[in-house]
Amino acid sequence: MNAITPSAKLHDCRDAFVAVLERLGADNPKIVAVCNDSVGSSKLGGFKARWPERLVNVGIAEQALVGVGAGLANGGLLPFVCGAACFLTGRSLEQIKADIAYSNANVKLIGISSGMAYGELGPTHHSIEDFAWTRVLPNLPVVAPCDSIETAAAVEWAASYDGPVFLRLSRVGVPDLLPTGHIFELGKANLLRDGDAITLIANGTITHRMVKAAAILAEQGIEARVLNMATVRPIDVAAVVAAARDTGAILTAEEHSTFGGLGSAIAEVVVAEAPVPMKILGVPGIFAPTGSAEFLLDEFGMAPAAIAETAIALIARKSSRT
Amino acid sequence: MQPNDLDRIAQQIRLRDLQAVFEAGAGHIGGEMSAIDILAALYFRVLRIWPDQPKHPDRDRFVLSKGHVALALYVTLAKRGFIPEEEVATFLKPHSRLNGHPNCNKVPGVETNTGPLGHGLPVAVGMAKAAKLTGAAYRTYVLTGDGEMQEGSNWEAIASAAQFGLDNLTLVIDHNRFQQGASLKDTNNLAPFPAKLEAFGWDVTEINGNAMDEIVPALEKRGSRPHCIVAHTNKGHGISFMQDKVDWHHKVPSAEQYQIAVAELSEAL
Known part of the structure; x- marks a missing residue:
């Protein structure tokens, strides 16, 4: 695609x-x-x-x-x-x-x-x-x-x-990321980019950052799958399991605490159905310091370049397991 | 239906409620006894309802905000034909529809789920506002406890009801003067209620909430503002040893007490 x-x-x-x-x-x-x-x-x-x-x-x-x-x-x-x-x-x-x-x-x-x-x-x-x-x-x-x-x-x-x-x-x-005329389906993730090295999953304002991170990875020869997962409940179990099986690592990012949000919902599926190395990016369980929304998202490691770096580290964990 | 008939129905509901509390070994009998006359007046005289069509769009709405007296509502709904009378015996049993608090998705005639206090009145304001927006003729009634009025959400709703001019809304406060652990007076005394409601722009009627000839006219009263009925009631009404005793918020009678209570209520029939 x-x-x-x-x-x-x-x-x-x-x-x-x-x-x-x-x-x-x-x-x-x-x-x-x-x-x-x-x-x-x-x-x-x-x-x-x-x-x-x-x-x-x-x-x-x-x-x-x-x-x-x-x-x-x-x-x-x-x-x-x-x-x-x-x-x-x-x-x-x-x-x-x-x-x-x-x-x-x-x-x-x-x-x-x-x-x-x-x-x-x-x-x-x-x-x-x-x-x-x-x-x-x-x-x-x-x-x-x-x-x-x-x-x-x-x-x-x-x-x-x-x-x-x-x-x-x-x-x-x-x-804008999705094509004009897009029809929303509850509990169904959208494939924005395909790859086999890792899957990047996000929703809301973070999805475009994931797309940009994937482009950075591609420049380095790393092909990442990118999923937009707007629905947090019911979570798209099939897409998560496929991501784990096809790419062997999952990195999530969200404009939310790292406790209990999209990443947690995905982790619940990964642990039960297809355990692979995984990392959850978000606000790391703290009350945030002063700053604009964009500043804070960057501060918490969700700038596209930082996401790409985290992805590379996660991919390394994947290979060290085999 | 005339006040004498309604009194008889209320006593029958009391007896069935008492029996169910005794058999289930749980319930909120004090607040059930205080509220049953109001429930009987609503369901057997005032509400425009069709038990065989519980979702009829033109039905009057009744919200039991003091959801912990669900049993009194179940007995009333059964007597009125919304659920089988024999189903009351399943109260609190595993997988029974008759939970300790009413569930609108399981029990016909229940409009919204209550249990946490201070929820019914805001929802009732929405129901009454919907009737204003759609031109529907139904009226909305909501029953709260007096201790429940300590919840701030009620006062948000009281202000909204006045702002929206909801003359199709009636709030009944079951003013039995006791909450779970102590009297209202010794806890957070909102009484007297009338001046507070009037200050928010409501009409207020004070009645003896265990006297049918006062309950019915108050419920049928129509005005140009939201209407609050401050119903002075007795916790445990109709059973001498329970009356106005804080212990009977959710105590269960012993076998001996049960026999005494049955005898007293039967005599009043």
């Missing part, structure tokens, strides 16, 4: 989210947006201008945000509950568990500005625990699209899926 080339232009995936939400909302009057004062940060201004009555703003009250969302679904509406991911998941986790996941309410939870997106605002605003908190909940798919194309496709899918969804979006600009 031809390797994916990241677009030069960077996109704020929130724009793709609201564009699809408004398009779907025009045809489906049951779609409502629910927010916690976050009209601006969730980019719901356009939705509000078109359908002011369908924007349900509970104010700065995240427990009510999620509970009200569950009640709106019970009343036959299709709520998209939007808030900064750090507050939406952290402040209202028990509401997500009881009112949404356990009750199996048809509510779409849209976590905005996830990961390190709030950079300099500090660890209170970093949402690097949300995969861990949400992926343990039954009934709740957890999805982190890698670009604006996948974001649009995932929103479209979420609206048609009968059940709760946690969609984890960023505000950090990312290049």
Whole structure:
């Protein structure tokens, strides 16, 4: 296959989210947006201008945000509950568990500005625990699209899926990677580049960094497979097992703590099904120092060159085993 | 159905609830006895519901926010025809649908899963708001405990309900004055409730929550703002040795106590 080339232009995936939400909302009057004062940060201004009555703003009250969302679904509406991911998941986790996941309410939870997106605002605003908190909940798919194309496709899918969804979006600009017209499939990884030396797996804002790392490796004659794995739950077991068997080593990277996120979900499969050398990149279990999102991701070893170096070290571990 | 008939139904629910607690060896009998008159009034007089169509879009919504008194709800739902009456005997048994807290995906008539306190009212606000947005005529009722009102999430929802002008929402606070370990007064005393709710923009009605002739008119009252009924009740109501005793939050009667309680409730029938 031809390797994916990241677009030069960077996109704020929130724009793709609201564009699809408004398009779907025009045809489906049951779609409502629910927010916690976050009209601006969730980019719901356009939705509000078109359908002011369908924007349900509970104010700065995240427990009510999620509970009200569950009640709106019970009343036959299709709520998209939007808030900064750090507050939406952290402040209202028990509401997500009881009112949404356990009750199996048809509510779409849209976590905005996830990961390190709030950079300099500090660890209170970093949402690097949300995969861990949400992926343990039954009934709740957890999805982190890698670009604006996948974001649009995932929103479209979420609206048609009968059940709760946690969609984890960023505000950090990312290049487009997936082809126009891409259709989102829950629990299905996308092959962005094939190779047999190692598999690089990421999602969200990190996927394009993995693609760039693979290009660096290729310059050195190392062919890496790159998977975009937006769905953290249910994890794509088949793709993980194939990666382990075909390439013998797996390197994951995510805009999340190295504890309990995408890498952990993959490791659970690797350990059970096909043990191979593996490394998880992310925020290494600390509260991050001051810095922009891009600075912090680089700081934690997720600059493309650093990812490539880590991959080479991991490949060496693979050969030392044989 | 008239108040006298509702009283009889409430006593029958009490008897069945008591028996199930005794047989299961668990339950929250004090708060069940305090709330049963309100449940009987709702399910046998006030709610527009169709037991054979539990998901009918026009049904009135009832949310049991004090989910730990699930047994009282199960007995009421069984008596009203949502589940078989004999199923109550499976309460808490392995793989029974009748868990210690109600499950909306298993038990017909349950609207949302409750158990952790402070969850029902925000969800009920969403239900009432949905009716406003869609033009549906159903009304939403939610029952909380008085200790439960200590949860901050309730006050988020109370503010939202007033902001949204939810005149189709009725909150009933089962004000039995006791929580698990002590009286409300000695824990975190939110009483008196009325002025607090009124300050948030709600209409408030205070009633004797164990007197059917006060419960029914309060539940049927219609106004232009969200409505809170502060229902003064007795924990363990109807069973003399349980009444207003904090121990009976989730204690199980001995065989001797059970016989006394059965006799008292049967006499009231």
